[in-house]
Amino acid sequence: MTDVQLEARRELRERAFQALMSLEYEKDIVEACRFAYLYDKDMTNDSDVEIPAFLLNLVTGVEQSKNELDDKLSQYLKEGWTLERLTLIEKNILRLGLFEMTEFDTPQLVAINEAIELSKKFSDEKSSKFINGILSKFVIE
Numbered sequence: 001m002t003d004v005q006l007e008a009r010r011e012l013r014e015r016a017f018q019a020l021m022s023l024e025y026e027k028d029i030v031e032a033c034r035f036a037y038l039y040d041k042d043m044t045n046d047s048d049v050e051i052p053a054f055l056l057n058l059v060t061g062v063e064q065s066k067n068e069l070d071d072k073l074s075q076y077l078k079e080g081w082t083l084e085r086l087t088l089i090e091k092n093i094l095r096l097g098l099f100e101m102t103e104f105d106t107p108q109l110v111a112i113n114e115a116i117e118l119s120k121k122f123s124d125e126k127s128s129k130f131i132n133g134i135l136s137k138f139v140i141e
Contacts, residue, residue, distance in 0.1 A: 009054060013096065013114050016058040017122070020092040023063055033059050062092075062099045069095045076137045090127055093118050097135050108139045 019029075019036040026032060033051050062069065070083050073094050077083070083091060097115030101108045112135045119128040 010114065010117070012052055012055045013058070013100075014118060014121070016055050016062075017092060017096055017118050019055070019059045020062055020096060021088060023059070024088055024092075029060055029063055030056075058096065058100065058104075061103055062095050065099060065103075066095065069098050072098060072138070073134065076134045087123070087127075089123050090119070090131065093122070093131055094134055097131070098138060101135070101138070112136060112139065 015033075015036040018039075019032040022032045022035065023029065030051070033056050034049070037051055037055060038049060070091075073091075074083055086094075093115050096118070097111050100106045100114070101111040104111075106114075112132065115131050115135055116128050119131045
């Protein structure tokens with residue numbers, strides 16, 4: 001993949017994360033993806049814009065697999081911890097990273113790195129280390 005394709009995928013992952021966050025409050029997947037994709041673009045008629053398949057597939061897949069992803073992630077939390085204890089940001093980044101690792105052709109280490117980059121942008125260093133630890137445990141086991 002070229003650097004342009006990697007950058008494009010990174011931006012689409014970020015927009016997928018933003019759409020997943022909005023789905024915590026609103027349940028229209030296509031509209032969440034459309035808003036996340038177009039929110040900072042100058043478009044005169046945004047209803048004609050095609051949402052990239054990568055973005056739509058990530059968001060739809062995570063949303064449809066949320067219970068299974070949460071079950072898998074719960075297995076890697078320390079004793080006494082539950083997913084309810086995590087922030088929405090951490091949960092959605094973990095779900096997105098795990099889904100991409102298991103359902104896409106993205107190499108596992110790339111998916112982990114992308115999840116870490118999302119957490120650095122939308123959370124803090126402590127969260128980044130936590131996300132790295134959980135997703136790395138999944139890869140090791």
